[in-house]
Amino acid sequence: xxxxxxxxxxxxxxxxxxxxxxxxxxxxxxxxxxxxxxxxxxxxxxxxxxxxxxxxxxxxxxxxxxxxxxxxxxx
Amino acid sequence: xxxxxxxxxxxxxxxxxxxxxxxxxxxxxxxxxxxxxxxxxxxxxxxxxxxxxxxxxxxxxxxxxxxxxxxxxxxxxxxxxxxxxxxxxxxxxxxxxxxxxxxxxxxxxxxxxxxxxxxxxxxxxxxxxxxxxxxxxxxxxxxxxxxxxxxxxxxxxxxxxxxxxxxxxxxxxxxxxxxxxxxxxxxxxxxxxxxxxxxxxxxxxxxxxxxxxxxxxxxxxxxxxxxxxxxxxxxxxxxxxxxxxxxxxxxxxxxxx
Numbered sequence: 001x002x003x004x005x006x007x008x009x010x011x012x013x014x015x016x017x018x019x020x021x022x023x024x025x026x027x028x029x030x031x032x033x034x035x036x037x038x039x040x041x042x043x044x045x046x047x048x049x050x051x052x053x054x055x056x057x058x059x060x061x062x063x064x065x066x067x068x069x070x071x072x073x074x075x
Numbered sequence: 076x077x078x079x080x081x082x083x084x085x086x087x088x089x090x091x092x093x094x095x096x097x098x099x100x101x102x103x104x105x106x107x108x109x110x111x112x113x114x115x116x117x118x119x120x121x122x123x124x125x126x127x128x129x130x131x132x133x134x135x136x137x138x139x140x141x142x143x144x145x146x147x148x149x150x151x152x153x154x155x156x157x158x159x160x161x162x163x164x165x166x167x168x169x170x171x172x173x174x175x176x177x178x179x180x181x182x183x184x185x186x187x188x189x190x191x192x193x194x195x196x197x198x199x200x201x202x203x204x205x206x207x208x209x210x211x212x213x214x215x216x217x218x219x220x221x222x223x224x225x226x227x228x229x230x231x232x233x234x235x236x237x238x239x240x241x242x243x244x245x246x247x248x249x250x251x252x253x254x255x256x257x258x259x260x261x262x263x264x265x266x267x268x269x270x271x272x273x274x275x276x277x278x279x280x281x282x283x284x285x286x287x288x289x290x291x292x293x294x295x296x297x298x299x300x301x302x303x304x305x306x307x308x309x310x311x312x313x314x315x316x317x318x319x320x321x322x323x324x325x326x327x328x329x330x331x332x
Binding site for chain 2: 048051052054055058059062063065066069073
């Protein structure tokens with residue numbers, strides 16, 4: 001296998017991480033909604049924590065994306 | 076045709092000098108610098124329009140007061156009453172990132188200008204993250220002296236666990252500026268690449284002709300509209316997350332658990 005095709009395959013494999021992060025982000029918002037509907041009065045106070053969880057889950061997916069871009073475009 | 080339709084999504088992030096060239100002097104006025112001045116001017120216009128201090132606020136003043144109140148409230152809830160001291164910095168980065176992100180999405184290419192997203196450069200977001208991190212370090216050491224290191228030791232940890240937890244806490248503390256800067260810059264790059272790639276699908280689909288080509292163009296176009304709406308949301312969320320995490324890190328330095 002030559003380097004060019006290995007690069008493309010590697011970038012595709014790295015992109016799996018983005019999908020995994022999508023599950024994570026969905027989990028964060030889904031769990032928040034589930035509990036916010038049970039107790040709407042407490043929901044507003046937890047929005048900061050919601051976005052912290054979102055930011056942490058999203059960062060890992062973005063790192064996977066950055067790895068894919070580095071594999072594809074870095075010389 | 077084959078050479079024309081080659082997609083080059085990284086081209087939009089290229090920094091090009093507007094006068095002089097990049098090889099000579101390190102101080103060259105680039106498109107990035109130009110857009111930063113545009114952002115500065117817009118933030119100034121936005122603020123000056125609302126700082127009339129009228130007793131009964133007009134629409135513009137209510138808008139500006141809404142934003143300042145939002146940032147002040149964020150610091151109030153995460154840091155406490157001492158958070159007011161840090162409002163200027165958090166407000167500055169919030170407004171700068173918000174305006175930079177949204178300006179990068181505007182279709183300036185339609186009127187011939189070259190659009191550029193300032194926050195899609197790791198140097199720019201990195202400098203903002205380093206300043207935030209420096210504020211945390213300076214505040215922490217100023218207020219607590221060497222007691223600041225107790226940030227790495229959670230209360231009531233058994234001694235055996237301390238050996239494990241202190242290095243982990245230290246690494247997670249030191250990685251904060253990188254995660255702050257990386258999140259913003261990669262989120263911007265990812266969105267713009269996505270829009271660029273599907274935008275070129277629209278063009279090459281029409282060029283290909285036949286039945287399938289325009290159909291793919293139409294599908295891509297509908298998809299872009301959705302992605303653009305998502306991007307506007309992401310722009311605001313990234314500005315909010317950067318400001319929120321900065322205020323949380325300041326809370327660590329001020330209140331020390």
